[in-house]
Amino acid sequence: xxxxYSRQRQVIYDFLMTRKDHPTAETVYQNVRQEYPNISLxxxxxxxxxxxxxxxxxxxRVGDGIDHFDADTSEHYHFVxxxxxxxxxxxxxxxxxxxxxxxxDFDGEIQGHVTYFYGICDKCTRRA
Amino acid sequence: xxxxYSRQRQVIYDFLMTRKDHPTAETVYQNVRQEYPNISLxxxxxxxxxxxxxxxxxxxRVGDGIDHFDADTSEHYHFVxxxxxxxxxxxxxxxxxxxxxxxxDFDGEIQGHVTYFYGICDKCTRRA
DNA sequence: CATGAAATCAGTAATAATTCCTATTTTTAA
DNA sequence: TTAAAAATAGGAATTATTACTGATTTCATG
Numbered sequence: 526x527x528x529x530y531s532r533q534r535q536v537i538y539d540f541l542m543t544r545k546d547h548p549t550a551e552t553v554y555q556n557v558r559q560e561y562p563n564i565s566l567x568x569x570x571x572x573x574x575x576x577x578x579x580x581x582x583x584x585x586r587v588g589d590g591i592d593h594f595d596a597d598t599s600e601h602y603h604f605v606x607x608x609x610x611x612x613x614x615x616x617x618x619x620x621x622x623x624x625x626x627x628x629x630d631f632d633g634e635i636q637g638h639v640t641y642f643y644g645i646c647d648k649c650t651r652r653a
Numbered sequence: 654x655x656x657x658y659s660r661q662r663q664v665i666y667d668f669l670m671t672r673k674d675h676p677t678a679e680t681v682y683q684n685v686r687q688e689y690p691n692i693s694l695x696x697x698x699x700x701x702x703x704x705x706x707x708x709x710x711x712x713x714r715v716g717d718g719i720d721h722f723d724a725d726t727s728e729h730y731h732f733v734x735x736x737x738x739x740x741x742x743x744x745x746x747x748x749x750x751x752x753x754x755x756x757x758d759f760d761g762e763i764q765g766h767v768t769y770f771y772g773i774c775d776k777c778t779r780r781a
Numbered sequence: 782c783a784t785g786a787a788a789t790c791a792g793t794a795a796t797a798a799t800t801c802c803t804a805t806t807t808t809t810a811a
Numbered sequence: 812t813t814a815a816a817a818a819t820a821g822g823a824a825t826t827a828t829t830a831c832t833g834a835t836t837t838c839a840t841g
Contacts, residue, residue, distance in 0.1 A: 529808050529817050550799080565820045570799060572818095586716040588767065590828090591798070602755065604763065617755050623748045627730065627770050631743060635732065636772035639716065642755050644764035657788050657837050678828080693791045698828065700789095718799090719827070 534572045536561050538581070538596065547585055547593040547603070547612045587612055587641050606646035615642060662700045664689050666709070666724065675713055675721040675731070675740045715740055715769050734774035743770060 540557050541548070548556070554569045573594055577584040585593040587605045593612050595603075602615040620640065628635050645653070668685050669676070676684070682697045701722055705712040713721040715733045721740050723731075730743040748768065756763050773781075 527809095527816080531807080531818055533819075563820070565822090567800080567821075568819060574800095586714070586718075588714040590714075604755075604759065604761070606761070607764070615755060615759060617758060620748075620751045620754060623751065623768070624770075626748060627732075627743060627745050630745060631732065633732070633734070633775040633778055634772045635770050636735070638768055638770045640751070640766055640768040642752070642763050642766045644762045647760040650761055655787080659789060659836080661790075691791070693793090695792075695829080696790060702829090 531572070533557075533561065533564050533568050534575070536564075537569060537572050538576060541582060541594055541596040544596070545614065547595045549591045549593055551591075553594065585612065585641075586639075603641045604646065605641055605643045606649055607643055608645055608649040611646055611648075613646065659700070661685075661689065661692055661696050662703070664692075665697060665700050666704060669710060669722055669724040672724075673742065675723045677719045677721055679719075681722065713740065714767075731769055732774070733769055733771045734777055735771055736773055736777040739774055739776075741774065 536557055537553060540553060550566070550570050550573055553573065554564070554566050557564055557569065573582070573584070573592075576582040577594070580598065581596075583595040583598055585595055585603060587593060587603065589605070589610060597614070600619060600621075602617055602620075604613050604615045605611070606613075623640075624635060624638060627638070664685050665681060668681060678694070678698050678701055681701065682692070682694050685692055685697065701710070701712070701720075704710040705722070708726065709724075711723040711726055713723055713731060715721060715731065717733070717738060725742070728747060728749075730745055730748075732741050732743045733739070734741075751768075752763060752766060755766070
């Protein structure tokens with residue numbers, strides 16, 4: 526199953542790179558459709574999954590039941606607003622040392638961790 | 654909407670307390686059914702949601718697309734095996750200080766965090 | 782104890798995100 | 812140029828979960 530070029534995959538990835546929020550498959554679909562009107566939702570899902578499996582993009586499961594996608598694969602964290610549901614980047618120093626803490630008293634191999642922070646975002650705080 | 658006693662809710666909670674893994678609604682349903690044959694799946698979902706909203710139990714969204722539930726509401730972390738999908742407790746010192754780290758350079762109010770560790774569990778390591 | 786309003790239930794239909802299926806089109810190595 | 816492999820569009824199917832409805836249970840009050 527050697528990878529072949531696909532215009533659709535390119536457009537999906539290009540779009541994702543322009544976004545700092547972390548859109549869902551549906552949002553990617555709605556936006557990509559403007560430029561590529563008869564792309565199908567299934568194609569969007571298939572390619573997002575493919576890109577995530579290759580490690581080209583990140584799939585974020587922040588707990589709202591909908592997958593979000595991020596073209597930035599560098600180490601950084603995410604914040605989820607409990608009010609508006611928005612998912613934003615959180616630039617902060619690495620907390621990778623919590624892996625050591627976790628390994629101290631655990632049988633089995635800990636390979637990684639997923640952390641997301643939640644609360645009320647700046648915009649929603651002002652609004653309240 | 655004052656809470657009224659319900660036998661079903663009691664049985665669901667009692668069952669959940671006996672388990673150290675963190676069963677899904679479906680697993681709770683299958684087990685509770687043995688003792689309470691005509692309980693409905695909807696009732697299981699409704700009561701798990703109710704208990705979680707009250708803070709009596711914890712809802713775990715570990716990223717496998719299925720909600721898991723935990724009757725232990727004390728501070729502790731969870732490990733998810735990438736091989737068998739099992740969710741287990743991870744007793745470790747608190748990492749709550751990562752909240753301070755996250756707050757350093759963030760506009761908006763950070764109230765909490767969710768962290769899951771993943772890797773290969775003891776059982777699956779031996780099997781390989 | 783009797784009663785009735787509110788809560789809960791069982792059973793089933795509906796929803797929503799995602800995956801699967803198939804006939805057709807596109808890519809690309811030879 | 813060509814043909815096998817990969818990808819597509821469009822729609823059907825799946826899966827976890829929630830919503831709906833008429834019947835049943837709970838429980839404060841008389």
